[in-house]
Amino acid sequence: MNKELLSSLIEEKKDIFAEISDKIWEFAEPAFQEKKSSRLQMEKLREEGFEITEGIAGIPTAFKASCGSGKPVIAFLGEYDALPMLSQKADATKKEEETAGSCGHGCGHQLLGTGSVQAAVAVKDYIEKAGLGGTVLYFGCPAEEGEAGKAFMLKGHAFDGCDICLTWHPYTMHVCSMSSLANARVKYTFKGISAHAATSPHLGRSALDAVELMNVGCNYLREHIPTDCRLHYAITNTGGDAPNVVQAKAEVLYAIRAPRNTDTVSLVERVNKVARGAAMMTETDVDIEICSAYADLIPNKTLNELVLKNMNEFSNIPYTGEDMDYAKKYRELADADEIRRIKGTAQKFLGEKAEAVLGQPVSKLILPPVGLKQGSNDVGDVSQCIPTACFSSACFALGTALHTWQAVAQGKSSIAHKGMFFAAQVLAATAVNLLENPDIVEKAKADLAETMDGRRYESMIPAGQKPAILKEQ
Numbered sequence: 001m002n003k004e005l006l007s008s009l010i011e012e013k014k015d016i017f018a019e020i021s022d023k024i025w026e027f028a029e030p031a032f033q034e035k036k037s038s039r040l041q042m043e044k045l046r047e048e049g050f051e052i053t054e055g056i057a058g059i060p061t062a063f064k065a066s067c068g069s070g071k072p073v074i075a076f077l078g079e080y081d082a083l084p085m086l087s088q089k090a091d092a093t094k095k096e097e098e099t100a101g102s103c104g105h106g107c108g109h110q111l112l113g114t115g116s117v118q119a120a121v122a123v124k125d126y127i128e129k130a131g132l133g134g135t136v137l138y139f140g141c142p143a144e145e146g147e148a149g150k151a152f153m154l155k156g157h158a159f160d161g162c163d164i165c166l167t168w169h170p171y172t173m174h175v176c177s178m179s180s181l182a183n184a185r186v187k188y189t190f191k192g193i194s195a196h197a198a199t200s201p202h203l204g205r206s207a208l209d210a211v212e213l214m215n216v217g218c219n220y221l222r223e224h225i226p227t228d229c230r231l232h233y234a235i236t237n238t239g240g241d242a243p244n245v246v247q248a249k250a251e252v253l254y255a256i257r258a259p260r261n262t263d264t265v266s267l268v269e270r271v272n273k274v275a276r277g278a279a280m281m282t283e284t285d286v287d288i289e290i291c292s293a294y295a296d297l298i299p300n301k302t303l304n305e306l307v308l309k310n311m312n313e314f315s316n317i318p319y320t321g322e323d324m325d326y327a328k329k330y331r332e333l334a335d336a337d338e339i340r341r342i343k344g345t346a347q348k349f350l351g352e353k354a355e356a357v358l359g360q361p362v363s364k365l366i367l368p369p370v371g372l373k374q375g376s377n378d379v380g381d382v383s384q385c386i387p388t389a390c391f392s393s394a395c396f397a398l399g400t401a402l403h404t405w406q407a408v409a410q411g412k413s414s415i416a417h418k419g420m421f422f423a424a425q426v427l428a429a430t431a432v433n434l435l436e437n438p439d440i441v442e443k444a445k446a447d448l449a450e451t452m453d454g455r456r457y458e459s460m461i462p463a464g465q466k467p468a469i470l471k472e473q
């Protein structure tokens with residue numbers, strides 16, 4: 001690989017991509033409604049000579065961009081959805097909404113998608129200059145947050161024919177490999193009988209009572225599930241705001257997480273039993289619907305080694321004194337326990353060197369695969385079918401948690417952009433390595449087969465189910 005050539009290709013277009021990322025931050029469109037964000041990326045990719053297929057897998061804001069030909073087929077995955085209720089003024093150091101009640105980019109997906117587009121464009125430019133063969137794809141993937149967009153794209157065969165998928169995620173640290181929990185989002189709808197709560201309570205059967213009893217039951221169940229599983233819920237319909245009417249309908253949405261897809265299936269069944277018990281106690285009926293589901297992310301040893309090599313190769317991110325002063329303001333806002341937790345993780349892998357982490361407002365350390373399973377990510381579904389690499393790049397001050405106003409506030413900053421350029425560089429270098437050495441592609445495929453050990457990917461989303469928003473249309 002000609003490192004200088006690739007670096008210069010990333011460098012020469014970086015201002016354009018910083019601007020695209022900032023615009024997507026401003027659009028802040030939620031799951032499946034990313035019309036302007038996906039359009040902006042498509043326009044740029046078309047201008048750069050990619051062929052675009054819109055609305056893939058029947059999802060209006062999903063698209064595929066393609067260039068080159070033949071094998072191997074290397075795909076970059078990008079996202080652009082924002083989170084509800086996280087509107088925040090850029091660069092503010094206190095919580096201050098930009099537009100009341102609106103969405104905000106609390107997970108950095110404006111950087112995630114744009115960094116992957118930047119990598120795809122750089123690899124296309126490199127292929128042309130170096131005369132390399134192979135196909136480069138970019139997938140615009142909507143609705144990572146809560147809706148598992150990629151799981152629906154997989155069901156629609158969007159990724160068929162890909163040899164390798166490469167992606168990343170903005171974070172507070174550079175980590176070579178992300179890992180994630182399997183997760184099912186299950187909606188429990190209880191139906192009872194309404195009645196006057198004072199004059200004829202004996203005629204009523206309360207759906208809200210059922211929701212409350214189910215939640216109490218699950219809070220007891222929590223004691224008897226493996227410690228690395230997670231249960232949490234939101235009451236999405238309380239059945240009305242009149243206390244004198246027995247609630248005839250109420251709904252609760254559960255996120256049920258476990259380290260592996262198969263563990264989630266059995267945990268969902270246990271939660272279902274609690275729901276049925278609550279229905280029996282209250283003489284109500286319960287409908288159970290799996291709305292979306294995420295598989296756990298399967299790390300790929302071969303791809304991780306390649307990514308780690310490239311992360312170390314390009315780790316000299318040119319932060320300025322101004323960047324450090326900016327990050328310091330947010331570093332001071334970070335939770336002390338969170339910093340301690342980060343330090344503990346870093347120490348486990350880097351020993352003494354980890355001490356340096358605490359002194360820096362932005363982490364410059366490159367961590368090897370840490371194997372920590374925390375949130376859930378629909379890249380997991382892809383990783384069970386196609387060898388996939390997913391690393392994180394520090395785009396926020398050390399200790400900044402995702403899905404917070406602090407992460408939104410830093411989303412257009414110079415440190416966020418530099419984290420994105422670094423990610424684009426690592427993604428592009430990894431793709432070039434793979435295009436130049438197709439034998440590594442085969443090795444990565446063998447790794448995946450070995451890890452899956454005969455297991456076949458099966459999404460928990462029932463066959464024929466559409467994403468919630470598309471069902472309503």
Ligand SMILES: [Zn+2]
Pocket residue numbers: 107108109144169
């Ligand atoms: Zn995210």
